[in-house]
Amino acid sequence: MPPTIAKSNLFLSNNVSVGYTFTLAIPSDYSGDFNGKAYLMETDQMPLNFRTAISVEAMDGRYACSLQVFLGSVMVWSSGHVSKFYTSDSCVLELTKMGDLRLKGVNDDDIGWRTGTSGQGVQKLQLLESGNLVLVDAQENIKWQTFNFPTNILLLGQRLSVATHLTSFPTNKSSSSFFSFEIHHDKVALYLNSGSNNNSNNYKYSYWEFQPSESRNLTYIELASRGLEFFDDKYRNFSQIFAPYQDSARFLALDNNTGNLGLYYYSPYKDKLEASFQVLNTTCDLPLACSAYGICTFSRTCSCIRMLARDQDSSNGDCNEEFITGNQCGKDEVGIMLELKDADSLLKNATSMSNSSKTRCANSCLNDCTCAAALYSSRTRECMFFDMVRGVKQVNRGSGLSYMVKVPKGRIGKHKKRALQKWVLVLILVADGIVLFLVLGGLGYFLVWKRKKRLRDMNCSS
Numbered sequence: 001m002p003p004t005i006a007k008s009n010l011f012l013s014n015n016v017s018v019g020y021t022f023t024l025a026i027p028s029d030y031s032g033d034f035n036g037k038a039y040l041m042e043t044d045q046m047p048l049n050f051r052t053a054i055s056v057e058a059m060d061g062r063y064a065c066s067l068q069v070f071l072g073s074v075m076v077w078s079s080g081h082v083s084k085f086y087t088s089d090s091c092v093l094e095l096t097k098m099g100d101l102r103l104k105g106v107n108d109d110d111i112g113w114r115t116g117t118s119g120q121g122v123q124k125l126q127l128l129e130s131g132n133l134v135l136v137d138a139q140e141n142i143k144w145q146t147f148n149f150p151t152n153i154l155l156l157g158q159r160l161s162v163a164t165h166l167t168s169f170p171t172n173k174s175s176s177s178f179f180s181f182e183i184h185h186d187k188v189a190l191y192l193n194s195g196s197n198n199n200s201n202n203y204k205y206s207y208w209e210f211q212p213s214e215s216r217n218l219t220y221i222e223l224a225s226r227g228l229e230f231f232d233d234k235y236r237n238f239s240q241i242f243a244p245y246q247d248s249a250r251f252l253a254l255d256n257n258t259g260n261l262g263l264y265y266y267s268p269y270k271d272k273l274e275a276s277f278q279v280l281n282t283t284c285d286l287p288l289a290c291s292a293y294g295i296c297t298f299s300r301t302c303s304c305i306r307m308l309a310r311d312q313d314s315s316n317g318d319c320n321e322e323f324i325t326g327n328q329c330g331k332d333e334v335g336i337m338l339e340l341k342d343a344d345s346l347l348k349n350a351t352s353m354s355n356s357s358k359t360r361c362a363n364s365c366l367n368d369c370t371c372a373a374a375l376y377s378s379r380t381r382e383c384m385f386f387d388m389v390r391g392v393k394q395v396n397r398g399s400g401l402s403y404m405v406k407v408p409k410g411r412i413g414k415h416k417k418r419a420l421q422k423w424v425l426v427l428i429l430v431a432d433g434i435v436l437f438l439v440l441g442g443l444g445y446f447l448v449w450k451r452k453k454r455l456r457d458m459n460c461s462s
Contacts, residue, residue, distance in 0.1 A: 122137060216238055248265060361374050
Protein backbone atom coordinates (compact mmCIF):
# COMPACT_ATOMS: atom_id res chain seq x y z
CA MET A 1 0.00 0.00 0.00
CA PRO A 2 1.44 3.43 -0.92
CA PRO A 3 2.00 5.92 1.92
CA THR A 4 -0.80 8.27 2.84
CA ILE A 5 0.27 11.74 1.70
CA ALA A 6 -1.80 14.82 2.34
CA LYS A 7 -0.73 17.91 0.42
CA SER A 8 -2.02 21.45 0.42
CA ASN A 9 -0.85 24.33 -1.76
CA LEU A 10 -1.28 27.68 -0.01
CA PHE A 11 1.23 29.76 -1.99
CA LEU A 12 1.42 33.24 -0.52
CA SER A 13 4.09 34.69 -2.88
CA ASN A 14 7.55 34.31 -1.34
CA ASN A 15 7.12 35.93 2.09
CA VAL A 16 4.90 36.24 5.16
CA SER A 17 4.81 39.02 7.79
CA VAL A 18 4.93 39.02 11.58
CA GLY A 19 1.74 37.82 13.20
CA TYR A 20 1.41 34.98 10.67
CA THR A 21 0.11 31.64 11.95
CA PHE A 22 -0.63 28.43 10.11
CA THR A 23 -1.97 25.21 11.63
CA LEU A 24 -1.68 21.75 10.10
CA ALA A 25 -4.02 19.22 11.66
CA ILE A 26 -2.72 15.83 12.76
CA PRO A 27 -4.82 12.64 12.35
CA SER A 28 -6.50 11.48 15.56
CA ASP A 29 -5.51 7.87 14.86
CA TYR A 30 -1.91 6.95 14.17
CA SER A 31 -1.13 5.83 10.63
CA GLY A 32 2.40 4.58 10.06
CA ASP A 33 2.51 5.71 6.41
CA PHE A 34 1.09 9.21 6.90
CA ASN A 35 3.07 12.10 5.39
CA GLY A 36 1.25 15.43 5.24
CA LYS A 37 2.59 18.68 3.80
CA ALA A 38 1.26 22.19 3.34
CA TYR A 39 3.28 24.36 0.91
CA LEU A 40 3.29 27.92 2.19
CA MET A 41 5.72 29.86 -0.02
CA GLU A 42 7.47 29.46 -3.36
CA THR A 43 9.89 31.28 -5.63
CA ASP A 44 9.02 32.06 -9.24
CA GLN A 45 12.15 30.98 -11.13
CA MET A 46 11.77 28.03 -13.49
CA PRO A 47 12.47 25.23 -13.88
CA LEU A 48 12.59 23.72 -10.41
CA ASN A 49 11.66 26.53 -8.10
CA PHE A 50 12.03 26.45 -4.31
CA ARG A 51 9.10 25.86 -1.97
CA THR A 52 8.64 26.08 1.79
CA ALA A 53 6.38 23.60 3.56
CA ILE A 54 5.21 22.65 7.00
CA SER A 55 5.28 18.87 7.31
CA VAL A 56 3.82 16.18 9.57
CA GLU A 57 5.28 12.68 9.23
CA ALA A 58 4.52 9.44 11.04
CA MET A 59 7.66 8.25 12.82
CA ASP A 60 8.23 5.64 15.53
CA GLY A 61 4.62 5.62 16.69
CA ARG A 62 4.38 9.43 16.84
CA TYR A 63 4.01 12.39 14.51
CA ALA A 64 7.03 14.59 13.79
CA CYS A 65 6.45 18.24 12.85
CA SER A 66 9.01 20.26 10.86
CA LEU A 67 9.55 23.25 8.59
CA GLN A 68 11.13 22.26 5.26
CA VAL A 69 12.54 23.75 2.05
CA PHE A 70 12.28 21.87 -1.26
CA LEU A 71 13.99 22.19 -4.64
CA GLY A 72 11.56 20.43 -6.92
CA SER A 73 10.83 17.21 -5.03
CA VAL A 74 14.16 17.16 -3.14
CA MET A 75 14.14 18.34 0.47
CA VAL A 76 17.18 20.60 0.85
CA TRP A 77 16.63 21.85 4.41
CA SER A 78 14.60 20.78 7.46
CA SER A 79 14.20 22.15 10.97
CA GLY A 80 14.05 18.55 12.18
CA HIS A 81 17.28 17.41 10.55
CA VAL A 82 19.09 16.73 13.83
CA SER A 83 16.36 16.86 16.48
CA LYS A 84 12.75 15.82 15.88
CA PHE A 85 9.75 17.69 17.28
CA TYR A 86 6.92 15.32 18.14
CA THR A 87 3.47 16.68 18.77
CA SER A 88 -0.19 15.64 18.77
CA ASP A 89 -3.45 17.23 17.61
CA SER A 90 -1.85 20.08 15.62
CA CYS A 91 1.42 21.36 14.17
CA VAL A 92 1.54 25.16 14.31
CA LEU A 93 3.97 27.47 12.49
CA GLU A 94 3.99 30.95 13.99
CA LEU A 95 5.92 34.14 13.26
CA THR A 96 5.25 36.10 16.44
CA LYS A 97 4.80 39.86 16.51
CA MET A 98 8.15 40.04 18.31
CA GLY A 99 9.81 38.34 15.30
CA ASP A 100 10.40 34.82 16.62
CA LEU A 101 9.68 32.00 14.14
CA ARG A 102 8.65 28.82 15.91
CA LEU A 103 6.96 25.45 15.61
CA LYS A 104 4.65 24.43 18.42
CA GLY A 105 1.68 22.34 19.41
CA VAL A 106 -1.71 23.68 20.42
CA ASN A 107 -0.36 25.22 23.62
CA ASP A 108 2.30 27.93 23.77
CA ASP A 109 4.22 25.83 26.27
CA ASP A 110 4.66 23.06 23.68
CA ILE A 111 7.40 24.70 21.56
CA GLY A 112 9.55 22.23 19.63
CA TRP A 113 11.71 24.53 17.49
CA ARG A 114 12.41 28.28 17.25
CA THR A 115 14.83 30.75 15.67
CA GLY A 116 15.36 32.78 18.85
CA THR A 117 15.05 36.12 17.01
CA SER A 118 12.50 37.79 19.28
CA GLY A 119 13.17 41.52 19.72
CA GLN A 120 15.59 41.83 16.79
CA GLY A 121 13.30 43.87 14.57
CA VAL A 122 12.20 41.01 12.32
CA GLN A 123 9.39 42.02 9.97
CA LYS A 124 8.94 39.05 7.65
CA LEU A 125 9.92 35.54 6.65
CA GLN A 126 11.17 35.39 3.07
CA LEU A 127 12.17 32.60 0.68
CA LEU A 128 14.96 33.81 -1.64
CA GLU A 129 15.56 32.49 -5.14
CA SER A 130 18.74 30.86 -3.83
CA GLY A 131 16.62 28.62 -1.60
CA ASN A 132 17.76 30.51 1.51
CA LEU A 133 14.90 30.94 3.97
CA VAL A 134 15.53 34.20 5.85
CA LEU A 135 14.07 36.47 8.53
CA VAL A 136 14.64 40.14 7.66
CA ASP A 137 13.96 43.51 9.27
CA ALA A 138 12.40 46.59 7.67
CA GLN A 139 15.71 47.40 5.89
CA GLU A 140 15.94 43.87 4.45
CA ASN A 141 18.84 43.02 6.77
CA ILE A 142 19.04 39.29 7.42
CA LYS A 143 18.58 38.38 11.09
CA TRP A 144 18.40 34.63 10.64
CA GLN A 145 18.89 32.28 7.66
CA THR A 146 18.84 28.58 6.87
CA PHE A 147 22.19 28.95 5.07
CA ASN A 148 23.78 29.23 8.53
CA PHE A 149 22.30 25.90 9.59
CA PRO A 150 23.23 23.40 6.84
CA THR A 151 21.80 19.89 6.83
CA ASN A 152 23.18 17.32 4.37
CA ILE A 153 22.90 19.65 1.35
CA LEU A 154 24.88 22.71 0.25
CA LEU A 155 22.96 24.89 -2.21
CA LEU A 156 24.33 27.01 -5.01
CA GLY A 157 25.89 30.13 -3.46
CA GLN A 158 25.92 28.67 0.06
CA ARG A 159 29.14 28.64 2.07
CA LEU A 160 30.55 26.12 4.50
CA SER A 161 33.22 27.21 6.99
CA VAL A 162 35.39 25.46 9.56
CA ALA A 163 32.64 26.17 12.11
CA THR A 164 29.93 24.34 10.16
CA HIS A 165 29.60 20.99 8.43
CA LEU A 166 27.16 18.79 6.55
CA THR A 167 25.66 15.81 8.37
CA SER A 168 23.56 12.89 7.18
CA PHE A 169 21.94 10.07 9.10
CA PRO A 170 21.46 6.54 7.71
CA THR A 171 17.80 5.60 7.35
CA ASN A 172 18.56 2.25 9.03
CA LYS A 173 17.06 2.73 12.49
CA SER A 174 19.41 0.17 14.03
CA SER A 175 22.45 2.28 13.09
CA SER A 176 23.82 4.71 15.68
CA SER A 177 26.39 6.17 13.28
CA PHE A 178 26.18 9.21 11.03
CA PHE A 179 28.21 10.85 8.26
CA SER A 180 29.73 14.31 8.18
CA PHE A 181 31.51 16.48 5.60
CA GLU A 182 33.87 18.87 7.38
CA ILE A 183 36.23 21.71 6.56
CA HIS A 184 39.73 21.98 8.02
CA HIS A 185 42.43 24.55 7.44
CA ASP A 186 44.37 22.18 5.18
CA LYS A 187 41.70 19.85 3.71
CA VAL A 188 38.09 18.78 3.40
CA ALA A 189 37.11 15.29 4.55
CA LEU A 190 34.27 12.80 4.91
CA TYR A 191 33.83 11.12 8.29
CA LEU A 192 31.94 8.19 9.74
CA ASN A 193 30.96 9.13 13.28
CA SER A 194 30.28 6.40 15.80
CA GLY A 195 27.42 7.12 18.20
CA SER A 196 25.00 9.99 18.69
CA ASN A 197 25.52 13.42 17.14
CA ASN A 198 25.27 14.97 20.61
CA ASN A 199 27.71 12.56 22.25
CA SER A 200 31.05 14.18 23.07
CA ASN A 201 32.70 10.74 23.22
CA ASN A 202 32.11 9.97 19.56
CA TYR A 203 34.78 8.24 17.51
CA LYS A 204 35.36 9.93 14.17
CA TYR A 205 36.94 8.07 11.25
CA SER A 206 37.74 9.70 7.93
CA TYR A 207 37.13 7.68 4.75
CA TRP A 208 37.86 10.31 2.07
CA GLU A 209 40.03 13.45 2.05
CA PHE A 210 40.92 16.16 -0.45
CA GLN A 211 43.92 18.42 0.12
CA PRO A 212 44.39 21.42 -2.20
CA SER A 213 47.82 21.56 -3.81
CA GLU A 214 48.40 25.13 -2.70
CA SER A 215 49.68 25.50 0.85
CA ARG A 216 47.17 28.08 2.09
CA ASN A 217 44.84 28.16 5.03
CA LEU A 218 41.39 27.04 3.97
CA THR A 219 38.76 29.37 5.44
CA TYR A 220 35.56 28.35 3.68
CA ILE A 221 34.17 26.63 0.60
CA GLU A 222 31.32 27.78 -1.61
CA LEU A 223 29.24 25.97 -4.20
CA ALA A 224 29.45 27.73 -7.56
CA SER A 225 27.87 26.77 -10.88
CA ARG A 226 31.16 25.16 -12.03
CA GLY A 227 31.70 23.16 -8.85
CA LEU A 228 33.00 23.50 -5.30
CA GLU A 229 35.36 26.46 -4.77
CA PHE A 230 37.95 26.88 -1.98
CA PHE A 231 38.84 30.23 -0.38
CA ASP A 232 41.71 31.28 1.88
CA ASP A 233 41.71 33.77 4.75
CA LYS A 234 42.00 36.66 2.26
CA TYR A 235 38.85 35.50 0.45
CA ARG A 236 40.87 34.42 -2.60
CA ASN A 237 39.76 31.41 -4.63
CA PHE A 238 42.69 29.00 -4.90
CA SER A 239 41.27 25.56 -5.71
CA GLN A 240 38.17 23.83 -7.02
CA ILE A 241 36.43 20.48 -7.45
CA PHE A 242 34.97 20.85 -10.93
CA ALA A 243 31.60 19.61 -12.12
CA PRO A 244 32.19 17.54 -15.30
CA TYR A 245 29.07 18.79 -17.06
CA GLN A 246 28.45 22.24 -18.49
CA ASP A 247 25.10 22.39 -16.75
CA SER A 248 25.11 24.45 -13.57
CA ALA A 249 25.48 22.54 -10.30
CA ARG A 250 22.34 23.01 -8.18
CA PHE A 251 23.55 21.50 -4.93
CA LEU A 252 26.16 19.37 -3.18
CA ALA A 253 24.72 16.46 -1.18
CA LEU A 254 26.01 14.03 1.45
CA ASP A 255 23.97 10.87 0.85
CA ASN A 256 22.07 9.57 3.88
CA ASN A 257 22.46 5.89 3.01
CA THR A 258 25.95 5.59 1.51
CA GLY A 259 27.89 8.58 2.87
CA ASN A 260 28.97 9.47 -0.67
CA LEU A 261 29.43 13.14 -1.61
CA GLY A 262 28.13 14.32 -4.97
CA LEU A 263 27.36 17.32 -7.15
CA TYR A 264 23.84 17.41 -8.60
CA TYR A 265 22.48 19.24 -11.63
CA TYR A 266 19.08 19.54 -13.28
CA SER A 267 18.61 17.44 -16.43
CA PRO A 268 15.97 19.07 -18.66
CA TYR A 269 15.79 15.91 -20.78
CA LYS A 270 14.80 13.74 -17.82
CA ASP A 271 13.18 16.60 -15.87
CA LYS A 272 14.93 15.64 -12.63
CA LEU A 273 18.04 16.23 -10.57
CA GLU A 274 20.92 13.84 -11.20
CA ALA A 275 24.45 13.36 -9.89
CA SER A 276 27.10 14.75 -12.22
CA PHE A 277 30.02 13.77 -9.97
CA GLN A 278 30.60 11.61 -6.88
CA VAL A 279 33.84 11.37 -4.93
CA LEU A 280 33.51 7.60 -4.32
CA ASN A 281 32.92 5.46 -7.41
CA THR A 282 33.13 1.82 -6.27
CA THR A 283 31.06 -0.16 -3.78
CA CYS A 284 34.02 -1.20 -1.63
CA ASP A 285 34.99 2.46 -1.11
CA LEU A 286 31.73 3.14 0.76
CA PRO A 287 32.13 2.79 4.56
CA LEU A 288 28.75 1.11 5.12
CA ALA A 289 28.67 -0.97 1.94
CA CYS A 290 28.53 -4.12 4.08
CA SER A 291 26.74 -4.80 7.33
CA ALA A 292 28.55 -4.84 10.66
CA TYR A 293 31.22 -7.56 10.77
CA GLY A 294 31.07 -7.84 6.98
CA ILE A 295 33.92 -7.45 4.47
CA CYS A 296 33.81 -6.18 0.88
CA THR A 297 35.56 -8.75 -1.33
CA PHE A 298 37.37 -8.51 -4.67
CA SER A 299 34.10 -9.39 -6.41
CA ARG A 300 32.54 -6.25 -4.84
CA THR A 301 30.16 -8.36 -2.81
CA CYS A 302 29.87 -8.64 0.94
CA SER A 303 30.88 -11.64 3.01
CA CYS A 304 30.73 -12.20 6.74
CA ILE A 305 34.21 -12.06 8.25
CA ARG A 306 33.67 -15.38 10.03
CA MET A 307 32.80 -17.07 6.73
CA LEU A 308 35.72 -15.63 4.80
CA ALA A 309 38.04 -16.67 7.60
CA ARG A 310 36.78 -20.24 7.23
CA ASP A 311 36.70 -20.17 3.39
CA GLN A 312 32.93 -20.44 3.17
CA ASP A 313 30.49 -18.86 0.78
CA SER A 314 29.72 -15.15 0.97
CA SER A 315 26.63 -13.87 2.68
CA ASN A 316 24.69 -10.63 2.47
CA GLY A 317 22.82 -11.26 5.72
CA ASP A 318 23.45 -10.09 9.25
CA CYS A 319 27.02 -10.94 10.26
CA ASN A 320 26.71 -9.67 13.82
CA GLU A 321 25.52 -12.88 15.50
CA GLU A 322 28.95 -14.44 15.93
CA PHE A 323 30.67 -11.49 17.58
CA ILE A 324 30.35 -9.01 20.41
CA THR A 325 29.93 -5.29 19.98
CA GLY A 326 33.37 -4.40 21.30
CA ASN A 327 32.30 -2.34 24.32
CA GLN A 328 32.07 -5.14 26.88
CA CYS A 329 34.57 -5.82 29.64
CA GLY A 330 35.43 -8.87 31.66
CA LYS A 331 37.38 -12.08 31.18
CA ASP A 332 34.24 -14.08 30.53
CA GLU A 333 33.17 -11.96 27.56
CA VAL A 334 36.47 -11.53 25.69
CA GLY A 335 38.97 -14.21 24.87
CA ILE A 336 40.61 -14.06 21.45
CA MET A 337 41.22 -11.96 18.33
CA LEU A 338 40.10 -13.50 15.03
CA GLU A 339 42.74 -12.61 12.41
CA LEU A 340 41.92 -11.92 8.77
CA LYS A 341 45.07 -11.56 6.66
CA ASP A 342 45.31 -9.19 3.69
CA ALA A 343 42.34 -7.12 4.81
CA ASP A 344 42.35 -3.34 5.18
CA SER A 345 40.01 -0.72 6.62
CA LEU A 346 38.63 2.32 4.81
CA LEU A 347 38.42 4.10 8.14
CA LYS A 348 41.39 6.32 8.93
CA ASN A 349 42.20 8.81 11.66
CA ALA A 350 41.80 6.08 14.29
CA THR A 351 43.65 5.80 17.58
CA SER A 352 46.98 4.20 16.78
CA MET A 353 50.08 2.73 18.37
CA SER A 354 53.46 2.79 16.61
CA ASN A 355 56.42 0.42 16.79
CA SER A 356 54.18 -2.44 17.88
CA SER A 357 54.18 -6.19 17.37
CA LYS A 358 51.07 -8.05 16.20
CA THR A 359 50.74 -9.77 19.58
CA ARG A 360 50.92 -6.48 21.44
CA CYS A 361 48.40 -4.96 19.05
CA ALA A 362 45.94 -7.82 19.65
CA ASN A 363 46.39 -7.78 23.42
CA SER A 364 45.91 -4.03 23.59
CA CYS A 365 42.55 -4.36 21.83
CA LEU A 366 41.50 -7.27 24.06
CA ASN A 367 42.21 -5.19 27.16
CA ASP A 368 40.34 -2.12 25.88
CA CYS A 369 36.60 -2.13 26.57
CA THR A 370 35.88 0.19 23.64
CA CYS A 371 37.94 -1.71 21.06
CA ALA A 372 36.05 -3.97 18.65
CA ALA A 373 38.82 -4.53 16.08
CA ALA A 374 42.42 -3.66 15.26
CA LEU A 375 44.38 -3.24 12.03
CA TYR A 376 48.04 -4.19 12.08
CA SER A 377 50.70 -3.50 9.42
CA SER A 378 53.81 -5.66 9.59
CA ARG A 379 55.58 -3.23 7.24
CA THR A 380 55.14 -0.09 9.34
CA ARG A 381 54.58 -1.88 12.68
CA GLU A 382 51.58 0.36 13.27
CA CYS A 383 48.42 -0.73 15.08
CA MET A 384 45.08 1.08 14.74
CA PHE A 385 42.08 0.53 17.00
CA PHE A 386 38.37 0.74 16.08
CA ASP A 387 35.21 0.76 18.18
CA MET A 388 33.19 -0.67 15.26
CA VAL A 389 33.75 -3.29 12.58
CA ARG A 390 32.83 -1.41 9.41
CA GLY A 391 34.57 -0.41 6.18
CA VAL A 392 36.62 -3.64 5.90
CA LYS A 393 37.82 -4.67 2.43
CA GLN A 394 40.06 -7.32 0.88
CA VAL A 395 43.49 -6.31 -0.46
CA ASN A 396 46.14 -8.14 -2.46
CA ARG A 397 48.23 -10.86 -0.89
CA GLY A 398 51.52 -9.80 0.57
CA SER A 399 50.16 -6.48 1.83
CA GLY A 400 51.39 -7.15 5.34
CA LEU A 401 48.00 -6.09 6.72
CA SER A 402 46.03 -8.08 9.27
CA TYR A 403 42.54 -7.12 10.43
CA MET A 404 41.76 -8.61 13.84
CA VAL A 405 38.27 -8.81 15.33
CA LYS A 406 37.47 -9.31 18.99
CA VAL A 407 35.67 -12.64 19.52
CA PRO A 408 33.89 -13.90 22.65
CA LYS A 409 35.75 -16.43 24.73
CA GLY A 410 35.17 -19.97 23.45
CA ARG A 411 33.55 -18.82 20.21
CA ILE A 412 36.19 -20.36 17.95
CA GLY A 413 35.91 -23.64 19.84
CA LYS A 414 32.17 -23.51 19.40
CA HIS A 415 32.64 -23.16 15.66
CA LYS A 416 34.75 -26.31 15.59
CA LYS A 417 32.41 -28.12 17.94
CA ARG A 418 29.37 -27.24 15.84
CA ALA A 419 31.21 -28.36 12.70
CA LEU A 420 32.18 -31.64 14.38
CA GLN A 421 28.62 -32.15 15.55
CA LYS A 422 27.36 -31.64 12.01
CA TRP A 423 29.80 -34.24 10.63
CA VAL A 424 28.90 -36.72 13.37
CA LEU A 425 25.21 -36.22 12.57
CA VAL A 426 25.88 -36.80 8.87
CA LEU A 427 27.85 -39.97 9.62
CA ILE A 428 25.06 -41.28 11.87
CA LEU A 429 22.45 -40.61 9.21
CA VAL A 430 24.58 -42.33 6.56
CA ALA A 431 25.23 -45.32 8.82
CA ASP A 432 21.54 -45.60 9.65
CA GLY A 433 20.73 -45.44 5.97
CA ILE A 434 23.19 -48.23 5.15
CA VAL A 435 21.83 -50.45 7.91
CA LEU A 436 18.25 -49.82 6.84
CA PHE A 437 19.20 -50.59 3.22
CA LEU A 438 20.85 -53.86 4.22
CA VAL A 439 17.91 -54.92 6.38
CA LEU A 440 15.33 -54.13 3.74
CA GLY A 441 17.50 -55.69 1.03
CA GLY A 442 18.00 -58.85 3.06
CA LEU A 443 14.31 -59.11 3.82
CA GLY A 444 13.45 -58.69 0.15
CA TYR A 445 16.00 -61.31 -0.88
CA PHE A 446 14.61 -63.76 1.69
CA LEU A 447 11.03 -63.29 0.45
CA VAL A 448 12.06 -63.83 -3.19
CA TRP A 449 14.08 -66.95 -2.28
CA LYS A 450 11.22 -68.38 -0.24
CA ARG A 451 8.74 -67.83 -3.11
CA LYS A 452 11.04 -69.52 -5.63
CA LYS A 453 11.52 -72.49 -3.28
CA ARG A 454 7.77 -72.92 -2.88
CA LEU A 455 7.31 -72.91 -6.66
CA ARG A 456 10.04 -75.60 -7.07
CA ASP A 457 8.44 -77.75 -4.41
CA MET A 458 5.05 -77.50 -6.16
CA ASN A 459 6.58 -78.51 -9.50
CA CYS A 460 8.33 -81.50 -7.96
CA SER A 461 5.14 -82.76 -6.27
CA SER A 462 3.17 -82.58 -9.53
